[in-house]
Amino acid sequence: MTEHVDRSEPEAGGAPATAALTPADAADAARLVAFGLQPKLQPARDQEYAELLRRHREDPAFARLADAVAAGLGLVVLEVSPRAGMAVTAAEDSVFAVRMGDYARRTAADSGDRFLHGLAHLAVAALAFPRPEDLADDGYIGRVTVNGVDAFVRQACRRLEERAEEAGENTDPATDAPGLEAAWRVWARRSATGATKDARRPAASTTGIVAKALAFLTDSGFLQRTGDESGGTYRTTARYQLQVRDMAAGAAMTELLELGVVPVTDGTASLLPAEDTEDLELVADAGLPFHPPSPS
Amino acid sequence: MTSPASTDSVPAQLSAGPRPAPGPAADEGLARRLRALACTAPLHDLDTRKANLAGEYSVYGMAEVALAAIDLVTLNMDFDTGADHDQIVARLIPRVAAQAPARPVAEHERVARWVLENLINVGSVDRGFRAVYGTFAPDGTYVRRDYDFKLIEEVPGPGGSVYLRTTDEAVNVLVGALDTDVTSAQIAAEVKLEVLISRGRLADAQLAAEQARYRTVQYSETLRRALEATRRNVRAVDWLNTVPDMIAEALDHVADRYRHENAILTNIRKARDETEEPEHKRRAAELVDIVKDCIRRHTQLQSRLLEAGPLFRAEQDRQAFATPRTTSGTDLYGHLLAPALPLPLEQALKVTDAFFARGTGLRTPVSVRVGDLVDILLTPPVEREHLGAEMPEPDLIATPDDSRFSEEQLAAATELLDLPSDAPRRLSGLLAEARRKDADLPYLVALLAVHAASPPVGTAYRQGEQKLLFAVDDGTELDDPEFGGADLIVGTALLDAAGMAADRTEAA
Numbered sequence: 001m002t003e004h005v006d007r008s009e010p011e012a013g014g015a016p017a018t019a020a021l022t023p024a025d026a027a028d029a030a031r032l033v034a035f036g037l038q039p040k041l042q043p044a045r046d047q048e049y050a051e052l053l054r055r056h057r058e059d060p061a062f063a064r065l066a067d068a069v070a071a072g073l074g075l076v077v078l079e080v081s082p083r084a085g086m087a088v089t090a091a092e093d094s095v096f097a098v099r100m101g102d103y104a105r106r107t108a109a110d111s112g113d114r115f116l117h118g119l120a121h122l123a124v125a126a127l128a129f130p131r132p133e134d135l136a137d138d139g140y141i142g143r144v145t146v147n148g149v150d151a152f153v154r155q156a157c158r159r160l161e162e163r164a165e166e167a168g169e170n171t172d173p174a175t176d177a178p179g180l181e182a183a184w185r186v187w188a189r190r191s192a193t194g195a196t197k198d199a200r201r202p203a204a205s206t207t208g209i210v211a212k213a214l215a216f217l218t219d220s221g222f223l224q225r226t227g228d229e230s231g232g233t234y235r236t237t238a239r240y241q242l243q244v245r246d247m248a249a250g251a252a253m254t255e256l257l258e259l260g261v262v263p264v265t266d267g268t269a270s271l272l273p274a275e276d277t278e279d280l281e282l283v284a285d286a287g288l289p290f291h292p293p294s295p296s
Numbered sequence: 297m298t299s300p301a302s303t304d305s306v307p308a309q310l311s312a313g314p315r316p317a318p319g320p321a322a323d324e325g326l327a328r329r330l331r332a333l334a335c336t337a338p339l340h341d342l343d344t345r346k347a348n349l350a351g352e353y354s355v356y357g358m359a360e361v362a363l364a365a366i367d368l369v370t371l372n373m374d375f376d377t378g379a380d381h382d383q384i385v386a387r388l389i390p391r392v393a394a395q396a397p398a399r400p401v402a403e404h405e406r407v408a409r410w411v412l413e414n415l416i417n418v419g420s421v422d423r424g425f426r427a428v429y430g431t432f433a434p435d436g437t438y439v440r441r442d443y444d445f446k447l448i449e450e451v452p453g454p455g456g457s458v459y460l461r462t463t464d465e466a467v468n469v470l471v472g473a474l475d476t477d478v479t480s481a482q483i484a485a486e487v488k489l490e491v492l493i494s495r496g497r498l499a500d501a502q503l504a505a506e507q508a509r510y511r512t513v514q515y516s517e518t519l520r521r522a523l524e525a526t527r528r529n530v531r532a533v534d535w536l537n538t539v540p541d542m543i544a545e546a547l548d549h550v551a552d553r554y555r556h557e558n559a560i561l562t563n564i565r566k567a568r569d570e571t572e573e574p575e576h577k578r579r580a581a582e583l584v585d586i587v588k589d590c591i592r593r594h595t596q597l598q599s600r601l602l603e604a605g606p607l608f609r610a611e612q613d614r615q616a617f618a619t620p621r622t623t624s625g626t627d628l629y630g631h632l633l634a635p636a637l638p639l640p641l642e643q644a645l646k647v648t649d650a651f652f653a654r655g656t657g658l659r660t661p662v663s664v665r666v667g668d669l670v671d672i673l674l675t676p677p678v679e680r681e682h683l684g685a686e687m688p689e690p691d692l693i694a695t696p697d698d699s700r701f702s703e704e705q706l707a708a709a710t711e712l713l714d715l716p717s718d719a720p721r722r723l724s725g726l727l728a729e730a731r732r733k734d735a736d737l738p739y740l741v742a743l744l745a746v747h748a749a750s751p752p753v754g755t756a757y758r759q760g761e762q763k764l765l766f767a768v769d770d771g772t773e774l775d776d777p778e779f780g781g782a783d784l785i786v787g788t789a790l791l792d793a794a795g796m797a798a799d800r801t802e803a804a
Contacts, residue, residue, distance in 0.1 A: 037660055075658070089658055096658035100649065103656070111645055118648025121655050122636070126628035135626060147452050153633075160638055170327060172441035175428055181442075183644030184637040189444040191423035193452045194416070195381055204421050207452055220657035231452055239657070248655030249626040252636075255650040259643050261635050 021065055028052060029066040033073065036086030037096070039221025039239060043085040056080050078246050083138075084238040089247060103216070106204070111179065112186045116206065119187060120213040122252065123153045125244045128236045135245050138238070144223075146231030149210045150192055157184040207231055327431050331443050334427035335465045338447060339363065342414055353407065355396045361411045364391050369448055370462045378451055378459030385409055415448045416460070423450065535608055543601055550598045554591060561587050701740050708733060709740045713765055713786065720787025723767070727776055742779055745786050756791060764789050 032052040035041060043049045056063045057080070066086070070077050074094030078087040090096035100107050100114060107114040127149050128142030129135040160182070164171045173181035187206060194202045201208040214234050217223045222240035227233045342358035368387050372379035388408035393401070417423055424446040433439050447466040453459040561584065568580035626632070636647045701709075712730055715721060723745050730737040748767040756764045767784040774783040 037658070039657060089654075092653070094658075095661050097653065098656040098659050100652060103652075111641060115641055115645050115648055118645070118652040119633075119636075122628070122633055122648055122651045125651075125655060126633045129628055132627045135628065150452075156629075156634065156637055170431065170441065172429075172443045175440040175442050179642040180640045182637075183639050183641050185444070186641060189422050189424055189446075191446070191450055193458050194418070194423055194450045195458045201452075205423075216656065220659075222657055243657055244628070244655060245626070248651045249628060249632065251654040252632050252647050252651040253626065255646045256632065256635060259639070259646065261639065261643075 021061060025062060025065060026069070028055070029062060029069050032056060032066045032086050033069045033075065033088065036070070036075075036077075036088040040219075041085065041221075043082055049085065050082065053080060053082060053085065056086070076247070078239075078242040081238075084242060087239050087242050089243055104212070113204070115183060115186055116190060116209050117213065119153065119183070120149070120206075120209045121217075121248075123149050124210070124213055124217065125240075125248065127152050128240070129244065135241065135249070138241070140241070142236040142241075143226075143233065144214065144236075145229065145233045146207055146211045146214060148230055149214075150206045150231075153187055153206070154192070157188040160184045161188065201231075327429065327441075330429040331427070331445070334425070334429070334443055335445060335447070337427060338415065338417070338425055342411060345414075349410070351403070355399075356392065356407050357395060358407075358411055360395075361388060361392055361408065362415055364388060365408075365412055365415060366447065366462055366466050369460050370467060373461055378453070378461035381412070381458065381460060384460060385412060388412070412448070412460075416450060417446075535612075539604075539608075543604055546597065547601055550594045550601070554594050554598075557587050557591050557594070561591070701736065705734060705737055705740055708737060709744060712737075712741060713744060715765075715786065715788045717763065717788045717790045720785050722772070723782075723784040723786055724774055724776055726786060727779065738776075738778060745784055748786060749784065751789075761791055764791055 031048075032055075035043075035046070035049045035052065041049065043053055056066055063080070066080075067077050070086075070088050074091045074096060075088040076091050078084070078089055080086050090098070100117065104113065104117050107117055124144055128144050129140070130142075134140045134142060161171070161184070164182075171182050171185060173185070190204070190206050191202075193205045193207045196202055201211060203209075203212070211232060214223060214225075214232060217240065218225055218234065220239075222237055222243060223234040224237060225232065225234050339359040339362045342362055346353045346356065346358050365384060365388055368384050369379045372383065385405065385408045388411070389401070389404050392404040392407050393399075396404070417425055422444065424444055427443045427445070428440055429443060430438055430440045445465045446463045448460050449463055450458050451461050564580050564583050564587065568577055568584060632647065632651070636644045639647070709730070712726060712733075723742070726741055726745070727738045730741045744765070745767050748765040749769070751764050751766045753764065765786065766789050767786045769782040769784055772783040774781050
């Protein structure tokens with residue numbers, strides 16, 4: 001839960017001093033949450049929305065009420081501000097949560113496809129916010145393209161392939177244990193695109209998967225489409241940054257830590273070499289890219 | 297086994313049972329060869345499966361067409377894009393046609409398409425091939441492994457188009473033994489070419505030149521990838537040593553090759569012009585074309601190399617010199633994506649699933665009323681219109697008439713200026729007369745008179761006009777309360793309409 005919800009508890013004792021809230025206030029609070037459920041709605045474009053946001057900022061009792069309505073609906077409040085609006089997102093197991101099975105049908109049966117769709121979303125975020133500073137900077141607007149995301153992942157896969165070759169590893173998976181195949185190989189061996197009868201991207205190709213992710217994020221109010229170059233170009237919104245920074249990155253990181261993969265970092269922005277990506281990661285804020293001190 | 301130094305290890309090995317393979321090194325070599333062998337399988341497969349095609353296709357050498365297709369795609373791979381699908385088919389058709397000249401062109405095209413589609417392996421989800429082979433793991437167990445590869449892959453081009461590129465596997469199948477240092481292999485090929493030419497063995501020289509061109513293409517491809525990565529993230533590429541070294545090396549390479557190939561070009565041209573034998577002449581001419589193409593590719597490579605420096609500086613400005621922030625953020629690539637990719641699929645799935653679940657935002661659930669559902673199900677599908685949506689009726693707004701002069705004034709002025717051809721008049725007189733009719737009219741008359749000072753005679757002549765208004769300045773000063781300048785003589789010139797018509801018919 002976020003700080004907004006936490007706040008209501010310690011202050012609960014002092015709250016009765018303020019004027020009693022009426023059902024009309026509850027209706028307003030619920031309306032604000034309803035605005036937040038329309039992620040493509042811009043606060044600047046709707047006077048009522050902007051007015052409710054102002055009230056949320058200035059009236060602590062109203063703010064607590066709105067946050068409580070959101071929490072009761074199974075929503076997590078990320079931020080309430082004029083730029084992002086009432087930025088709410090679905091809590092785990094909420095009726096508003098997006099399920100992979102609904103997102104793409106093939107993913108239910110095929111773990112490879114399931115991984116590709118998930119990886120597409122991770123890669124979009126990684127390319128939209130390439131440096132830690134970009135994710136932290138509220139004013140930063142990232143730009144991504146369909147072909148750019150695919151090329152970016154392929155590049156990463158190619159590096160892993162080269163490294164495996166240098167190490168003399170045989171990365172071909174055992175036939176009876178597809179789950180042990182290195183994840184990068186799944187992306188690398190899927191075709192990037194293909195010619196189809198109706199001149200559309202094949203949905204199962206990697207650019208098709210990335211395009212689906214970008215279109216979906218656009219519907220979530222996380223991206224705005226800006227053009228058709230490179231398979232479709234998009235720019236990020238404040239909500240996407242919040243979502244990635246406060247929700248997704250942490251959740252994925254927790255999973256990685258549970259797998260025992262990432263060394264626990266001290267939280268600074270320096271790019272610690274994860275595993276042996278030593279030639280990819282360079283010390284942040286150096287004028288020229290220098291290699292970080294080797295961990296071993 | 298526990299102590300390799302011990303001489304007792306021999307009986308221990310024997311007691312462990314017969315070892316199935318001499319050692320992991322030999323086994324690795326075997327695996328490499330098995331994979332190389334697998335790459336040729338799709339080509340053999342074509343000839344095996346042609347019998348299954350509807351129709352009598354056994355006359356076609358499918359493997360030959362396939363190799364030719366890989367050749368064509370490799371040679372057409374440009375810096376940015378790949379080869380065009382239809383273009384490759386079109387270029388394949390002559391070879392297919394040569395195999396069965398009596399057959400219809402449609403069939404030739406069908407064969408070419410069939411081969412190309414099978415090289416892409418259109419039917420499979422990955423659009424690639426898979427071969428299964430077995431190796432011995434270090435602990436002696438036998439493991440079957442999947443080897444996935446592609447021969448021709450489809451890549452997105454600019455504007456949503458799809459291009460073909462040959463994969464490294466395909467290039468290796470085609471040219472063979474390319475798993476060597478690009479630069480040195482190319483130098484070797486060049487030297488070979490020079491020697492061959494000096495000995496007059498042009499057939500071999502052509503082969504060597506073509507091989508040199510394949511290597512040039514491969515070299516460009518390596519560079520293209522490096523530059524692409526630079527554009528994405530300056531820090532992903534080592535701009536302190538690796539890239540500057542690579543660029544310097546590549547520029548040296550281009551300069552060297554350019555000099556070298558120009559020398560070869562001069563030599564072959566000489567050979568082409570001096571040789572008596574027509575076969576040699578033809579081969580030398582082909583060789584000239586190949587070397588010219590090599591030079592063109594080098595020039596292209598060089599222009600890319602020159603762009604690399606400014607590109608780095610611009611990206612450096614953008615990425616590195618922004619105000620540093622103290623707040624920490626997650627390094628999505630370094631902390632999440634890069635560590636997740638080498639994981640086994642089962643584990644990586646947990647990471648991507650977690651990111652997906654929290655990173656996609658929310659969807660408001662759709663609730664369906666049964667009444668609506670019935671309506672939806674009963675609605676006939678909307679016909680897709682070829683013509684697109686109906687154009688809305690344009691809302692036309694009458695623009696206000698803001699003309700300086702009215703139609704009546706124009707008529708009055710035209711009447712005033714409709715002078716007899718033998719009686720021109722002074723502008724001052726016309727203006728005075730106009731002023732008597734209407735205070736605004738002199739302006740229009742003056743305007744028309746000034747335009748008449750340089751009448752469009754040619755246009756009037758072509759359009760078959762009978763007469764033309766003209767104005768001539770004879771130096772007299774205009775004496776008028778409103779206007780200054782020359783008191784023009786305004787008159788009408790008659791044009792010879794009949795003569796003009798005759799001229800036109802003659803000209804026609």
